[in-house]
Amino acid sequence: MRASVGLMQGNEACARGAIVAGCRFYAGYPITPSSEIAEELARLLPQVGGKFIQMEDEIGAMGACIGASLGGVKSMTATSGPGFSLKQENLGYAIYTEVPCVVVNVMRGGPSTGLPTSPAQSDVMQARWGTHGDHPMIALAPASVREVHDCTIRAFNLAERLRTPVILLYDEVIGHMREKVELTDPSQVAIVERPKPTCPPEVYLPYKAGEDDVPPFVRFGEGYRYHVTGLAHDERGFPTQNPRVVEAHQRRLHRKVERHRDEIAAYETFMLEDAEVAVFAYGITARSARAAVRTARSEGLRAGLLRPISLWPFLDLEVGKLAQQVKAIVVAEMNLGQMIYEVERAAQGRARVAAYQKASGEPIHPEEILAALQEVR
């Protein structure tokens, strides 16, 4: 592959990004609107010596993905709302056992079967808290076809670097639309490999982390025989209920993500320098927000946009700073209130936080956000 300009669909860009990132295993189950990722990888993976399998269900797909990753192969699965719900138990397993993988959720209307072919942004909290237990989470939310491609690569890099699953969240519109994209030459893309142990097998402790809180990883079958369990475990990987060990492990998992926050955090600001009102919007909604900000500016309203590209961990610092600068933040999202609570928490009352929410299965139109901006000016 060389640097190229062309028309590409969002889901196709995801599949291609995965190949560039070094993904060589995909397990999935058909579900709209994410199926094109599977279809594309079923074609592409064997071409590069990778493997694709359509599993019997979403749960099995997530399990196979983790199994393959323990075999040393970069792995991915993709799904949509209901399937994402089914994957949650094994997603928690991957977090706790620190198995890198990428999970894509192309969001559609819900709850339940909902609107299979219509967009929503209603899984951002499921991404954060869908699996049980206390855990950190990394989630990225691209807003264009090009960004889907790049965020997929980033998701793999973060997953491998930090030994944790990374979630890619985008909606049906971005998944299905085709857009002009200009892709960088894959040979120019930085690819991260998982940290490997330098010690001999006899002294290897699979869950003993170095200074960066990330334990080195070795694939099964390399002489480093170890145990992986979803039970609370010690540095050797063996089950334990020792409160001190359990707590230390939990805290390390959180610290691992928290201390790499700057590596994970990604966002875009648009006309924010002198803004007095701002929109906080991600994914497809951020595109409408951008159009709304342009129109607002042409009408003399000093509006700006903060577009998070990384949703989790939440951009507390950036939103806190924004709240000091502007008098109001409009949180526009295709749900009836999810990220707005995070924005309110981070704003700490320093700016008014107003909602523009929509749950009709249609994207938010720029004019709707413009009206919301005019209301809070």
Add this chain to the structure above:
Amino acid sequence: MNSLVHQRCRVYTTEKVTIRILEEWCKGCEICVDVCKKHCLAMDILGKVKVVNVEACNKCLLCDVLCPDFAIAIE
């Protein structure tokens, strides 16, 4: 066929056979006692298996393969 040489075992031995018992691991299920047709084994008062007649052992290995706790070995 099973060796427990590395463990802290109680060893009973004759020219024909060596029986090793790892008392620590014995949970006292009595399977070995029940399956031994030669009545070589019995339970002690603490509920652990002991060898009472090592001479009678014909090395049928039933106790060895059926002990679920890896607590008995016949050589």
Add this chain to the structure above:
Amino acid sequence: MFDYHEYFRSEMMPHMWCKGCGNGIVLKALLRAIHRLGLSKDRIAMVSGIGCSSRLTGYVDCNTLHTTHGRPLAFATGLKLARPELTVIVITGDGDGLAIGGNHLIHTARRNIDLTCLLFNNQIYGMTGGQLAPTTPEALFSTTTPYGNIEPNFDACRLVQAAGGTFVARGTVYRAIPLEKLIAEGIQHKGFSFIEVLTTCPEIHGRRNKLGTPAEMLQALAKTTLPTGVIHQASGPEYTEAYDGIIAKAQGRT
């Protein structure tokens, strides 16, 4: 001289199974089979689900993966595809493999991927305290069938055979030497091998239903009316090999 202890993780022993539990006997048969085949511990991966039997993976000094309830075959499928050169052995129970994980069992059998699956059938959910399993005999009691079980139970071997498994066998913990041979044959078989092991749960299941001492429960297995030994063996394309053909085709080499 063969020593089980060479295959143990000493820090994990003795195991946590109850007094008289048949699972230890299966573990022994499995280790003897591995020893008999001369498999290197580094090249073996054992994958288990959740339940009493699935704790087995913690004890064996190889590459071990203790997964989520019902899902070991799915994890193992991913692992085997990633590393076809590994000998992948799946440990599951009757609840894990036939109830919550039943879907994975039939589809893994259908694909004929080269895994060896040992299903420990003790007729009960032991780990959670003795609830009804899909294998609990009719009329028996469990904590969730206080008036007796009215559900017919499962013949796992017929299920797997119908689904396309190419090696289907049944052994019992009472016949531990034949069981060892079945396991060894299953591991050597190319394709999906399924070995149902009839085992005993004297503490949780036996006591409630007055099934006798651990030894009596073992001996009762000798009288099982179910067929034992190799029940079905066939040859068919193995999944990871078939996928190599896909790779060759996609790369234009065929």
Add this chain to the structure above:
Amino acid sequence: MRYEVRISGEGGQGVILAGIILAEAAIRDGRNVVQTQVYGPESRGGATKAEVIISDEEIDYPKAGRIDLLLALTQEACDKYSGDLKDRGAMIVDSSQVTALPPGGFTLFALPIIETAKEKLGKGVVANIVALGTIAALSSAVSREAIEKAVLARVPTGTEELNLMALAAGFELAGASSQ
């Protein structure tokens, strides 16, 4: 300037492919482009559509909503998808299929697209390419050179000549109509 094109018809007429080719032609012209379509139950049988937004600026909102040019190959598609055509927009309809027209201040081009594909070219399946020719000719959406290249890049090998003829036939229909 943002220019929105909607190509509509029924499932199987190649409406989506026409949208993709139009979008790829716009890229060849060096412009920005977003293409969307309907999915799921709505796309099985009955009316279907593909939309292409072409612009020299960045395209923020990717959905079409104020259509500059609508092409309808069936009456059902025309009824269903003409509501958001701009007042001064253009509407191209297949003259044999679409007889009842919605009210509005648009410029109408009623052209025998399907008939041309069937009778002049002998292949009904190339109606979508004839349609593309009319779109390219009657709007400034894409250049003729770009649409020709885009068609060639997408159609199956062995059918290049037929498709180029179909495209040319579309240009001809449009030319005759606008004279």
